[in-house]
Amino acid sequence: MSKEEFEQRWARKSLREMLLAVKERVGKLEKSIEDAKGSDNALRESIEDLREQSRDFVTLIENYFHAKGIVDDAVKANTFSMFLTDIALL
Structure with a gap:
């Protein structure tokens, strides 16, 4: 096997490993996206x-x-304030 053939095989192996790593990361990313949705x-x-x-x-x-029969806004505000105070004290 020549040096050139060796380098080509090594490059192909390296590319396959990188491709597998990218595919794995894409899979994890897709799962994360589904979880986020x-x-x-x-x-x-x-x-x-x-x-x-x-x-x-x-x-x-x-x-x-x-x-x-409460129609006055000031009375409504006062009544509502007392209502909230009563709830807070419970």
């Missing part, structure tokens, strides 16, 4: 749930003010 979807669902809970809470408070 799953986390992103879960986060979006959590945010949507929080939005819905917030809307429900605001509706609850508005219904309370309506039931009590």
Whole structure:
């Protein structure tokens, strides 16, 4: 085997090893991307749930003010402040 043939085989072997390493890294990257997509979807669902809970809470408070006949914004702010204080003390 000539020196040139040896160098070509060595270069091919080295290229195969590099290609395998790149393929392995690409596989890991694809898995990481899929994991990130799953986390992103879960986060979006959590945010949507929080939005819905917030809307429900605001509706609850508005219904309370309506039931009590509270129309003045200053009274609403004071009442809501006391409500939050009571919750914090629980």
